[in-house]
Amino acid sequence: MPRDIRLIVIHCAATPNGRQLSTNTASIAGVIDGWHRTRGFERAVDWRQRQNPTLAAIGYHVAIDTTGVIATGRHLDEVGAHAAGFNSNSVGICMAGTDAFTGAQWAALKAVVEDYRLRWPNARICGHRDLSPDRNGDGRVTPSEWTKTCPGFDVAAWLASGMAPAAGHVV
Numbered sequence: 387m388p389r390d391i392r393l394i395v396i397h398c399a400a401t402p403n404g405r406q407l408s409t410n411t412a413s414i415a416g417v418i419d420g421w422h423r424t425r426g427f428e429r430a431v432d433w434r435q436r437q438n439p440t441l442a443a444i445g446y447h448v449a450i451d452t453t454g455v456i457a458t459g460r461h462l463d464e465v466g467a468h469a470a471g472f473n474s475n476s477v478g479i480c481m482a483g484t485d486a487f488t489g490a491q492w493a494a495l496k497a498v499v500e501d502y503r504l505r506w507p508n509a510r511i512c513g514h515r516d517l518s519p520d521r522n523g524d525g526r527v528t529p530s531e532w533t534k535t536c537p538g539f540d541v542a543a544w545l546a547s548g549m550a551p552a553a554g555h556v557v
């Protein structure tokens with residue numbers, strides 16, 4: 387069954403800006419998978435058989451390295467482990483870095499989001515921090531309410547700009 391996706395959530399890996407995560411032996415998805423194994427995440431065997439069997443844990447659906455390489459993680463119909471309370475109806479995208487990204491990464495993110503927008507035209511696209519609780523109930527999640535800063539840039543402003551690399555957030 388295809389999932390009913392209502393949220394497309396952008397994350398960062400909280401790694402040094404501009405540092406490539408893939409190695410000679412592992413893709414960015416493999417590297418993140420190792421971190422998520424350590425944190426106790428676990429993918430169901432039937433989903434592993436369907437996509438990326440060597441990735442036992444990764445919580446994201448896709449990861450984008452500084453090179454612009456896009457690596458898949460969980461299957462898009464598989465519930466992720468990336469945004470507490472929102473996993474069942476969301477997909478998670480992770481960018482290597484913390485709050486600044488390469489031109490290749492910005493271009494790859496645009497391509498992924500454009501693809502997802504076609505698949506799920508009614509889904510909201512947001513940053514992880516935008517899912518923080520709206521404590522004062524004014525209908526907006528403001529910086530003082532963020533429980534995390536991920537993905538380190540303003541996703542709404544980025545969308546409004548036509549997905550151009552965010553000023554001040556380019557490596």
Ligand SMILES: [Zn+2]
Pocket residue numbers: 396397398468514536537
């Ligand atoms: Zn996050």
